[in-house]
Amino acid sequence: MQIGSVILAAGMSKRMKSAVPKVIHPILGKPILAYSIETAQAISSLPPIVVIGHASELVMQNIHADVQYAFQKEQLGTAHAVTMAKEGLKGRVDQVVVISADMPLIRKETLEILIETQRNHDGPMSMVSMVDDDSRGFGRVIRNESEDALAIVEEKAATPQQLKIHEYNAGIYCFKSDWLWDALEAVKKSAVGEYYLTDLLQIAVQAHQSVKVINLPDPEEAIGINNRVHLAEVEKIMRRRINEAFMLDGVTMIDPERVYIEAGVEIGQDTVIYPETYIRGKSRIGKNCEIGPGTIIDDSIVGNDCRVLKSVMEEAELEDHVEMGPFCRLRTGAHLARHVHMGNFGEVKKSYLGEGTKMGHFSYIGDAQIGNNVNIGAGTITCNYDGQKKNKTVIGDGTFIGSDTMLVAPLTIGENAITGAGAVVTKDVGDGEKVVGVPAHAIKNKKEEGRT
Numbered sequence: 001m002q003i004g005s006v007i008l009a010a011g012m013s014k015r016m017k018s019a020v021p022k023v024i025h026p027i028l029g030k031p032i033l034a035y036s037i038e039t040a041q042a043i044s045s046l047p048p049i050v051v052i053g054h055a056s057e058l059v060m061q062n063i064h065a066d067v068q069y070a071f072q073k074e075q076l077g078t079a080h081a082v083t084m085a086k087e088g089l090k091g092r093v094d095q096v097v098v099i100s101a102d103m104p105l106i107r108k109e110t111l112e113i114l115i116e117t118q119r120n121h122d123g124p125m126s127m128v129s130m131v132d133d134d135s136r137g138f139g140r141v142i143r144n145e146s147e148d149a150l151a152i153v154e155e156k157a158a159t160p161q162q163l164k165i166h167e168y169n170a171g172i173y174c175f176k177s178d179w180l181w182d183a184l185e186a187v188k189k190s191a192v193g194e195y196y197l198t199d200l201l202q203i204a205v206q207a208h209q210s211v212k213v214i215n216l217p218d219p220e221e222a223i224g225i226n227n228r229v230h231l232a233e234v235e236k237i238m239r240r241r242i243n244e245a246f247m248l249d250g251v252t253m254i255d256p257e258r259v260y261i262e263a264g265v266e267i268g269q270d271t272v273i274y275p276e277t278y279i280r281g282k283s284r285i286g287k288n289c290e291i292g293p294g295t296i297i298d299d300s301i302v303g304n305d306c307r308v309l310k311s312v313m314e315e316a317e318l319e320d321h322v323e324m325g326p327f328c329r330l331r332t333g334a335h336l337a338r339h340v341h342m343g344n345f346g347e348v349k350k351s352y353l354g355e356g357t358k359m360g361h362f363s364y365i366g367d368a369q370i371g372n373n374v375n376i377g378a379g380t381i382t383c384n385y386d387g388q389k390k391n392k393t394v395i396g397d398g399t400f401i402g403s404d405t406m407l408v409a410p411l412t413i414g415e416n417a418i419t420g421a422g423a424v425v426t427k428d429v430g431d432g433e434k435v436v437g438v439p440a441h442a443i444k445n446k447k448e449e450g451r452t
């Protein structure tokens with residue numbers, strides 16, 4: 001059985017009050033439309049057909065998925081929109097699933113049940129309804145005394161009696177492909193001048209063909225986004241779904257409602273995530289870590305047994321057993337090796353800090369290659385920018401950088417060297433050398449002094 005899918009995304013979405021089309025507003029880092037596309041891909045034999053119209057260039061620029069686009073020049077209604085997919089699907093598939101781009105919570109399991117329902121009966125279409133207190137402006141499902149669905153009436157057109165019906169059209173359909181394209185031709189313009197896809201129900205019923213309506217057990221799935229209140233509501237549900245999956249996989253969350261993790265992130269077992277933590281993009285967190293509270297991790301890697309407290313990481317990497325924070329910032333290319341300790345108010349950019357190196361307080365390290373077991377005293381700064389270009393600082397293993405040292409790059413400091421507090425180091429320092437002052441000059445270090 002060949003399944004085709006159509007995603008309706010051509011509408012104006014005026015109620016978002018936005019300069020950009022609704023379907024590219026992001027939810028947890030992904031455009032709204034990307035969710036429907038993934039769901040449709042999961043059940044389709046061909047790439048889904050996305051019907052676009054309003055701001056179509058912007059939509060296409062923001063979607064990076066294997067889909068086919070169909071253009072609806074004028075938004076003449078949902079039936080007209082589906083007709084735009086005819087060329088791509090007619091004669092190629094047995095069934096056509098239609099969903100809307102503004103309903104990212106629909107699960108693929110629901111579509112599978114719908115497809116199965118359609119497969120197992122003779123009629124030309126199956127659809128999804130749900131029962132809820134809040135109508136959200138949805139069309140009402142009209143049934144006769146024997147409970148057969150007869151028609152869908154849009155809220156705008158409903159009589160007071162019909163408005164009392166609590167069974168709504170979710171806007172999710174599966175059609176027999178052979179039937180669909182001709183039936184669409186039969187749809188007449190509504191009172192508001194649109195061609196309604198929902199009329200297909202009546203068209204089938206009038207031809208004495210059976211229509212199956214399956215009920216959505218979880219009405220949440222059908223929440224559509226029409227304005228930014230709905231956007232926030234859907235985001236919250238999506239976040240809960242993602243967080244629950246992590247928790248069931250062995251990640252602890254202290255107050256999951258206040259944890260923001262994007263799909264695609266990886267987190268190891270027994271890691272604890274504290275509130276107000278954002279983990280986004282292609283981030284990977286190891287096992288046994290403590291992340292947050294108040295931490296933002298974007299496109300970064302965190303090893304096992306790390307602690308990241310109230311800090312920010314962007315395209316950075318921590319190896320195992322790193323402790324960091326509070327109030328640290330790792331920018332692009334920061335790489336902290338095993339057992340690095342980074343205390344409060346530190347910034348590291350495009351630099352490597354070797355195993356066991358300590359950077360306790362108030363330092364900036366940029367464009368540096370730092371060895372193992374280096375002590376970076378409070379207030380140390382790599383003066384990496386000379387006004388024109390960025391210069392590199394290299395520090396060898398075991399070196400002690402005194403508090404408030406200015407490391408004027410380009411600069412190389414050897415192994416087991418010492419800089420005095422407040423030194424402004426402008427010239428390279430050899431292995432074991434001790435330098436002090438402004439500008440720094442070599443003096444005998446204590447051990448040698450003791451010998452004289």
Ligand code: UD1
Nearest residue numbers: 008009010011075076077078081101138139169170171196
């Ligand atoms: C539609 C249903 C309604 C159902 C609801 C569920 C119709 C007439 N009504 O109403 O019964 O309860 O969905 O969400 O179908 N679109 C186009 N081209 C158009 C018009 C719409 O691509 O010419 C797209 C929209 O961008 C949107 C989708 O189709 O993604 C649904 O259209 P919308 O206007 O939002 O219909 P609803 O009023 O929600």
Ligand code: CA
Nearest residue numbers: 100102224226
């Ligand atoms: Ca809608």
